[in-house]
Amino acid sequence: MSKGLFANWRFRTAYPSFEPGQELEVYLTGFDEASGKGEARIGDTILEVEGVGGGQVDSLVVIRVESFDKPSHRGAARAAD
Numbered sequence: 001m002s003k004g005l006f007a008n009w010r011f012r013t014a015y016p017s018f019e020p021g022q023e024l025e026v027y028l029t030g031f032d033e034a035s036g037k038g039e040a041r042i043g044d045t046i047l048e049v050e051g052v053g054g055g056q057v058d059s060l061v062v063i064r065v066e067s068f069d070k071p072s073h074r075g076a077a078r079a080a081d
Helices: none
Strands: 023-027 030-032 037-042 045-050 060-069 074-079
Touching: 023 037, 037 060, 045 060
Parallel strands: 045 074
Antiparallel strands: 023 060, 030 037, 037 045, 060 074
16 A cells, blocks of 8 residues: 555655756855855755855845766856846
């Protein structure tokens, strides 16, 4: 009985990966004044975001992934137009 009930369940990974060009709506979780770049954390994955401001921290922003390194779970993105 329980096998049928849970047959389609899947667990999410704490380390999602992304492809260059992929657009995402994410919360900006931090901003580094020195570099002028924001940070978005999705699970344990970190994306460094250009084209955002410190006033956008804790706000939803649309970003476009520019590069992503799967082994380190880190990438670079830019605010989408």
